[in-house]
Amino acid sequence: MTDSLNSPLAWINGSDAPELNSIDVGFMALTDSASLIVAATQGFAQPYGLNINLRRQPSWSALRDKLVNQELHAAHSLYGLIYAAQLGIGGPATDMAVLMGLNQNGQSINLSSALKNESVVTPEALELRTHQSETKLTFAQTLPTGNHAMWLYYWLASQGIHPLQDVDSVVVPPAQMVDHLQAQRIDGFCVGEPWGARAVSQNLGFTLATSQTIWPDHPEKVLGCSREFVQQYPNTARALVMAVLDASRFIEQSLDNRRSTAQMLSGADYVNAPVEDIEARLLGEYSDGLGNHWQDHHALSFHRKGQVNMPYLSDGMWFMTQFRRWGLLREDPDYLAVARQVQQLALYRQAAEALDISVPSDAMRSSQLIDGKVWDGSDPAGYARSFTLHALADCAPVAADH
Amino acid sequence: MLRILLINDTAKKVGRLKSALTEAGFEVIDESGLVIDLPKRVEAVRPDVILIDTESPSRDVMEQVVLVTRDQPRPIVMFTDEHDPGVMRQAIKSGVSAYIVEGIYAQRLQPILDVAMARFESDQDLRAQLHARDQQLAERKRIETAKGLLMKMKSCNEEEAYTLMRRQAMSRQQKLIQVAEQIIAMSELLG
Numbered sequence: 001m002t003d004s005l006n007s008p009l010a011w012i013n014g015s016d017a018p019e020l021n022s023i024d025v026g027f028m029a030l031t032d033s034a035s036l037i038v039a040a041t042q043g044f045a046q047p048y049g050l051n052i053n054l055r056r057q058p059s060w061s062a063l064r065d066k067l068v069n070q071e072l073h074a075a076h077s078l079y080g081l082i083y084a085a086q087l088g089i090g091g092p093a094t095d096m097a098v099l100m101g102l103n104q105n106g107q108s109i110n111l112s113s114a115l116k117n118e119s120v121v122t123p124e125a126l127e128l129r130t131h132q133s134e135t136k137l138t139f140a141q142t143l144p145t146g147n148h149a150m151w152l153y154y155w156l157a158s159q160g161i162h163p164l165q166d167v168d169s170v171v172v173p174p175a176q177m178v179d180h181l182q183a184q185r186i187d188g189f190c191v192g193e194p195w196g197a198r199a200v201s202q203n204l205g206f207t208l209a210t211s212q213t214i215w216p217d218h219p220e221k222v223l224g225c226s227r228e229f230v231q232q233y234p235n236t237a238r239a240l241v242m243a244v245l246d247a248s249r250f251i252e253q254s255l256d257n258r259r260s261t262a263q264m265l266s267g268a269d270y271v272n273a274p275v276e277d278i279e280a281r282l283l284g285e286y287s288d289g290l291g292n293h294w295q296d297h298h299a300l301s302f303h304r305k306g307q308v309n310m311p312y313l314s315d316g317m318w319f320m321t322q323f324r325r326w327g328l329l330r331e332d333p334d335y336l337a338v339a340r341q342v343q344q345l346a347l348y349r350q351a352a353e354a355l356d357i358s359v360p361s362d363a364m365r366s367s368q369l370i371d372g373k374v375w376d377g378s379d380p381a382g383y384a385r386s387f388t389l390h391a392l393a394d395c396a397p398v399a400a401d402h
Numbered sequence: 403m404l405r406i407l408l409i410n411d412t413a414k415k416v417g418r419l420k421s422a423l424t425e426a427g428f429e430v431i432d433e434s435g436l437v438i439d440l441p442k443r444v445e446a447v448r449p450d451v452i453l454i455d456t457e458s459p460s461r462d463v464m465e466q467v468v469l470v471t472r473d474q475p476r477p478i479v480m481f482t483d484e485h486d487p488g489v490m491r492q493a494i495k496s497g498v499s500a501y502i503v504e505g506i507y508a509q510r511l512q513p514i515l516d517v518a519m520a521r522f523e524s525d526q527d528l529r530a531q532l533h534a535r536d537q538q539l540a541e542r543k544r545i546e547t548a549k550g551l552l553m554k555m556k557s558c559n560e561e562e563a564y565t566l567m568r569r570q571a572m573s574r575q576q577k578l579i580q581v582a583e584q585i586i587a588m589s590e591l592l593g
Binding site: 021022038041042043046047049051250253256257259260261263264266267269270 | 538579
C-alpha cells in the first residue's frame with residue numbers, strides 16, 4: 001500500500017484529513033451496492049480529498065479473503081461475512097469492523113419454474129413437497145455464513161422445514177444464480193436483487209418470499225473493513241463513511257435520483273444487468289412471477305434519514321445468534337462484547353453528526369420477525385437457544401466453504 | 403534472477419562492470435553503449451534494473467535518465483569516477499536510485515542493488531500518491547468550473563447544479579468528471 005509518508009504527517013499536523021488519498025473498495029454485482037458506487041463515481045468523496053477505486057469481486061469468499069488480507073481497504077460486505085471472519089468461522093479469525101449499514105431489505109427467496117408447474121407456489125406446498133417427496137430439493141445461498149444462508153434458514157425453519165436436514169444447500173455467487181436455475185442445478189435460491197427479479201423476468205422462476213417478510217427493515221449489507229484499517233487510518237475511514245452517507249441520502253432524495261441510480265447500476269462495470277430488472281424493485285415495485293404485483297412498504301432502502309445506516313449492536317449480535325443456532329458456533333461468544341468491538345459506533349456518530357444526520361441514542365433496536373419472536377439484543381444466548389428447529393452444537397456443523 | 407540492462411558509457415570496449423557482475427553471478431541480458439532512446443531500449447528488453455557505467459555523466463546521460471524515469475521507470479544505479487557533489491545531486495534529481503563513486507567490487511554489488519531497488523520502490527509510491535493527489539485536485543477544479551457554468555445557464559443553486567450533473571452522469575453510466583468535461587466543452591463551443 002502506498003501510504004508510508006502521509007499518515008505520520010497528518011498526525012503531526014493535527015489534521016483530520018484522510019491519511020490516504022486513494023483507497024480500493026470491493027463490491028459485488030448487486031443493487032444494494034448502489035450507495036458505494038454512487039459515492040465513488042459521483043464525486044462524493046472528492047471534497048475530503050479521497051479517491052474511491054471500485055473493485056468488483058467474483059464471489060463473497062473472494063471478497064472476504066481480500067478484505068482479510070487487506071488487498072481491499074474496505075468493501076460492500078455481508079453482516080454474516082464480517083462476523084464469521086471476526087469469529088474465525090470458515091477461515092482464520094481476524095479482527096473486523098463494521099463502519100456503517102449500507103442498506104436494509106431487498107433480498108428474496110425464489111423457486112424454479114419447474115416447482116411452479118408442480119403447483120409448489122406457497123410456503124405450505126413447499127413444506128409438503130419437502131416432507132413427502134423422496135428427493136431433496138437443492139437451495140443456493142451466497143456464502144455458508146452469509147446473510148442469505150441465514151435468511152433462507154430462518155424462513156425455511158419458520159415454515160417447519162429444517163434447512164440442514166430437509167433440503168440440500170449449495171453456495172453460488174449472486175450473479176450466477178439465474179444461470180444455475182436455468183441449468184436446473186438448483187431448485188431455488190436466496191440472493192440480493194436484481195437476481196430474483198431477473199429470474200422472474202426471464203420466466204425461469206418466481207419469488208416466493210422477500211427478505212423483508214422475514215424481518216421488516218432487517219440489517220443487510222454493511223461497509224466492512226479490517227479493524228487494523230480503521231485503527232491505522234481513522235480519518236480515511238471517517239471520510240469514506242461520510243461520502244457513502246452523503247450518497248445514500250442523495251439516492252433517496254427524489255424518484256429521479258433513484259431512477260438514474262438504477263441506470264448507473266446497470267452498466268457493465270457495475271451490476272451488468274438490464275435496467276428493467278434493477279429499477280422496479282429499487283423503486284419498491286414488485287412482481288412475483290405468479291401474477292401478483294405490489295408496492296412494497298419495506299423495500300430496499302439506503303438511508304431513511306440515517307435509520308438504515310446506524311450500525312446497531314443488536315444487528316451485529318443477531319447474526320452471531322444464528323451462527324450459534326445452526327451449529328456454526330459451538331459455544332456462545334460474548335455477544336455484546338464482540339459486537340461492541342466490531343460495530344464502529346463512535347466513528348459512525350462523528351461522521352453522521354458532521355452531516356447533520358441524526359443518530360439514535362440507543363444502540364439496540366427491537367424487531368418482531370416472521371415467526372413472531374421479538375429480537376431486541378437483551379438475551380442473545382437465550383434467543384439463540386429458543387428455536388424449535390436448530391442445529392445446536394450437538395449436531396454436526398454445517399459444511400464450510402467449497 | 404535480476405534482469406540487468408548494462409549501459410557502457412566509457413571509452414573501453416568491454417566495461418569493468420560486466421566482469422564484476424559475471425563474477426558476482428548476475429545475468430546481464432543486454433549491454434550497449436549510450437543509446438539515443440533509452441526508454442525504448444528499456445521497453446524492448448524489460449530489465450529489472452539499469453546499471454550505467456560512466457566516467458563522468460554527461461548531459462546526454464542525465465537526459466536519458468529523466469526520460470526513463472518518466473516513461474519506463476526502473477531502478478537506475480550509476481557507477482562513475484565523478485566526485486563532484488553537484489553532478490551527483492543532478493544525477494539523483496534526474497532519477498538515479500544509487501550513485502556509486504569509484505571501485506566496483508563484485509561482493510558489494512548485491513547490497514548496492516538491494517538498496518537501489520528499495521529506494522526506487524519508495525520513490526515510486528510517493529510519486530503515485532502525489533500524482534493521485536494532483537489529479538484529484540485537478541478533477542475537483544474541473545467539476546467546480548462545470549458546476550459554476552451550469553448554475554449560470556440554468557439559474558439554479560449549487561446543490562441543484564450538482565444534482566443535475568450527477569443525474570446526467572448516472573443515466574449515461576458515467577462519472578461526474580466526464581459530465582463536467584462535457585459541460586465545459588459545450589460552453590466553450592457556444593462561447
